[in-house]
Amino acid sequence: MKQIQNVKNYLTEAGIKPSYQRIKIFEYLIENMNHPTVDMIYKDLVPYIPTLSKTTVYNTLKFFVDKGITQIINIEDNETRYDADTSTHGHFKCIKCGNIYDFSFDNKNLNIKQIENFEIKQIHLYIKGICENCKNKK
Amino acid sequence: MKQIQNVKNYLTEAGIKPSYQRIKIFEYLIENMNHPTVDMIYKDLVPYIPTLSKTTVYNTLKFFVDKGITQIINIEDNETRYDADTSTHGHFKCIKCGNIYDFSFDNKNLNIKQIENFEIKQIHLYIKGICENCKNKK
C-alpha cells in the first residue's frame, strides 16, 4: 500500500476532521497492518488515551469506512477486522497460528461467468490454510 | 452443485446420523440455496417442527461444517450465512436488493506470489456491487 507521510493531512484530504482520537486510531491501523479487531485497537490504545471509549473506536472506524480510507475484513465470522489498505488485495488466514497475510492477485483472469453484467464495487478474496512457518514447524 | 437424491443417505455417508432435525435442516439448505442465516432457517422450520430449538440449528450447522457438507459464508459482518454447496465458488452480494448470487471462477491462474508455499484449504471470493436487475431498475 502507498506510504502515508502525514496522517493529519491524509485524514483532512479524505474529508475527516483530524481529532486526537481519529489520528491515534488511524496511526494504529497503519502501524499495525495485522488487521486488528475493535477490541485489539481499544486495548492497545487505552493506556495512552485513558479517556478513550470503545464506542469512539466503533464510531471512528465506521466513519473511516464510510469515507473510504479503511476496509472491513470478514475472513472469520465472530471477528470484524479493519484494514487501512483499501486497495484490492487478498487475505490469507493461517488456521494454525491465526496470522493474516496480505497478498496481491490478478482479478483480470478470474474469468467470472455468471455476473458479467453486474456492477462490481468491491472484491474480497479470502484464503484459509497453513502458512509456511507453521508448515515447517512439524 | 451436484444433485443430492437422498438426504438421509447423504448424511449417513458423511458420517452424520440422520435425525429428523438434521434431515429437515439439510433439506432446507438444499432447497433454499439463497445462503440463509440461522434465524431464517429457524423461523422457516419452526412452524413445521414446533419443538425445534435455535440451539439445535446452531449445533447442527456447526456439525455440518465440521463434517464438510456445509460451508460458512461471511460476505457481510453481522450475518453468518450457510451454504450446502461446499465446492469452491464465488458469491456476489447486491448492495441494493441484498440478494446473494453464486458464480464460478478460475482459481488456477490467480498468480499469487506472496503465499506460494502456503497450504491452501479454502478459497472464498466475495464481490459486492449492483446486480443486473437493480441496475436496470433506474
Add this chain to the structure above:
DNA sequence: TTTAAAATTGTAATAATTTCAAATATGAAA
C-alpha cells in the same frame, strides 16, 4: 467571551452466539 455544532463518552439496549444441564430419543444388550 459566547455560542452552536461536532466529537467523545458511558450506559443501556439489542442481537448473535455459546454454555450447560436437564429432558428426550435411540438402539443395542439382556
Add this chain to the structure above:
DNA sequence: TTTCATATTTGAAATTATTACAATTTTAAA
C-alpha cells in the same frame, strides 16, 4: 420387551459484539 448407556435435542442463562442514545466535552467561528 425391558433395561441401560449413549446421542441428540431443548430451553434458559451467560457471554460477546455491536448499536442507540443522551449527557458531557471539545472545537472553532462569531
